[in-house]
Amino acid sequence: MSQTSVRKDQKLLLLQTKKSKRNLIEILMGSIVKPMFGDNITTIGSNIAGLLFIIETLRRYFPVHLKITIQELLVNAIQRLPFFKKCADKTLAFFSPYTRIRFIEIEENKYNYAYSAIKTYLGAQVNPQVKNLKGSQGRGRESLDFKRDDDKFEDEYEGVKMWWEVLKSTDGVKMCRLTFHRSNWEVVTGSYLRYVVEEGKSIEEKKKKVKLFMNNPSSNWKMQMKNLWSSIDFEHPATFDTMAMDPMKKDEIMRDLLAFRDSEEYYKKIGKAWKRGYLLHGPPGTGKSTTIAAMANLMSYSIFDLELTSIENNWELKKLVLATTSKSIIVIEDIDCSLDLTGERGVKEDQSNAEIKKVKKKNAVTLSGLLNFIDGIWSACGQERILVFTTNHLGKLDQALIRRGRMDMHIELSYCRFEAFKILAKNYLNLDSHLLFAEIETLLEETNMTPADVAENLMVKDGESSGGDGSLKGLIRALEQMKLNQHSDEQQKEINK
Template sequence: MLMMGGDISWATLLVVLASVQQFFPNHLKIAISEFLLSTIQQLSFFQRYSDRFINFFSPYVDITFSQYDDYQFNHAFAAIETYLGTKATDKAKHLRAIQVRDSKGLVLKRDDANLRDEYEGLAVWWAIETDAQGYRRYKLTFHRSSRDVVTESYVKHVVEEGKLIEAKNKKMKLFTNNPSTQWGSNKTSFWRYIDFEHPSCFQTLAMDPKKKEEILNDLVAFSNGKEYYKKIGKAWKRGYLLYGPPGTGKSTMIAAMANLLNYSIYDLELTAIKNNSELRKLLTATSSKSIIVIEDIDCSLDLTGERNEKESQLMNQKKDGEQVLKEQDKSFVTLSGLLNFIDGIWSACGQERIIVFTTNHLEKLDPALIRRGRMDMHIELSHCTFEAFKILAQNYLDLDTHPLFSEIESLLKETKIAPADVAENLMKKNREIDIDGSLNDLIKALKKKKKIQEVQLVDDNKEKHGNKTFNPFRLIF
């Protein structure tokens, strides 16, 4: 390795640099030249004129493509990553192997930090780097004589090819946000993801057919509504509030929405976000054609009108270092911050987005959070009806009618049971479909639940009326 000493002059370095340009192969020229030029920069004589000197002697030009630009995702970065990922692996020195689901073989992908590419007889070099904040970026290096071709044609070619490949092989993704304490460290970005492969669709959803058709039509109208939203002057987004008891299909509904529209899902964990500023950063880093989900929003954070008062009380209660440390770990996302996220100026930082809230307790939510215009459509997913049961019977048993249906219909009118519980009774037993056995199991479960609910109703009435014998006629006369 060349070291700078007192007996090595800058003229010697220039001679070495010239030799590199003449004798070394292209893929080594850049690395060696950069080292020599950076060494020359350390000479006191050149520090005043380093930029002019480097531009004069180096024949190479760099363009960087960062993954994020001011916290907004750079779609050119994604297209470049897709394009470079398709380059041949037969000459790559570093590979990574993955096994795709339902595949016995391994898929080999290039894992080189550097890649050489050619375009119209010109050679260019790509390198993956990490910037000062820890975010990834691609650096494109080329000879300055190729500047016009690269900037006006090649970069456009790479981005367009990458987008075409992505569209052809498009897979929906399920994202979740990384804790903000990890942003920028160890190459960790705002979101991490896996491929989304949930099989749910509207055809198999166990709910009232009329309600299902209404939701489906609303989603299709939204996805085709670009010009309409532009015309009325609103951001191209829509909010859906899914509420109802556990097991009624709220998560399944979200999966069906994504599969219908071919949208990716961003599962937002509010408790991993420290403040409103971080919430905005996450929003701007999401892509269009996506569903942003906050499940069990009543449990995620305290977003009632009393939040500011509670925060003030907590601050006054801090007395020792342990309490201070505990408070530093709390999330201080406020109701106003969340409202700006879904309906303020920042909500217009992307197009074609759906925001979904789910809750088991509608009454706990602040009315400002779920008013129309923020949550445009309120969808109640309630206990299993006979119409929903028939869909489940078709899904699980390939059954349209049966003599036991009438008894099940009567019991469903008198019993509150979640569709998930009904489905559990209809599933295969020992890998075999037993229609009579499954239906009888369901009838037994309904009768048992009906009895429990009747006892609970009696207990509730006793408690309500001071443990006195409850007489319903007393309420009439």
């Protein structure tokens, strides 16, 4: 068939569409309130025949997405008629031969892993024919990564064509929508979707990026619907190799983490949820946040930074936990400052009932709710998760919260000693040894300086001789001054006794 003939058919189709749609609606609406005799019946039959002609022509000449859109407009117009409202499903099935499947990012408050795999698969379908691409470059990489940036995408599998759309609704719900002909149901729901999900997961593993998630304030949930978490790429460079920590303690933590990662069958055997809790405690500046970053980089787990003060109640806490992914680290930093987690035990006996209710209302996320999150029934809703709590004041926490079995490993991060200092000297000054190391070792044993303070002093350059002499001498002066201050504080305490 020539192109001239096709264009003529398309023009005829557009004219016929407008005329038939208008006439069909007018006649059908009139036929509902008037007896369907004589010319009415003839006109209805004529318009239905015209509509079938339109649909058949659409199938032959127009692009698939345009065909589907026009067909939907016609079907929606018909469905608005009172008579057809009663049989809308049958009407839709009769006029539209296509089936749609939606894959929503957060489905029933749970993260949909199929959505992530499908989105990755669609983005990876890059070839010279693609018109819209996204380019990016990761930290420390020379090459560029390209992803498909089309909202609509046609795919073919075993001779069957499917059409994908990447959508985001006005209320923030993200989804991938698949459209296909009903005659291909077995192929699409059988092998094709399984292939897409497996291929997407394989691509994710090869290009896996650690993410840092933060929970959105619950006051925004109604506007953003199911966007409970926001995320960015996690690019913190910390590793256990560069951490200023006692080597024996460092090795113990790493062995424990790696053993947990490989213990899926063991956890199934003993009947426990595949999770592990770590409590990091110590003075400010001793490396608690850095330790979390090193854990994430070692395990390639994403971090979910849970801010309790933005959660209104235990129910919202459960929703947030359900929306986290497996292979993740759920972190609550400075838990002693986030909320009063002592429950009723923290309320004095002489307080009135009104005061107790006021305390409970203020602290809507309760100790009981947090315990259930750690090792209750809800803790089993997801596997391969690590829980990390940090605190500067271990004594302030309720013992029920940090007992063994909930926080399986307690890790004390203390002041900088010589072994930790040597790691910092290597990192900052590229020094394995120096004449001033002996003096620094003595001062570190006599002084409580945090690794963060030691690192800050090593970064300072004072213009003295090269080779790190200036930085090391500056650290010695700082240690001597801190030693004097601490000795003075101890004397003052003795006087005040």
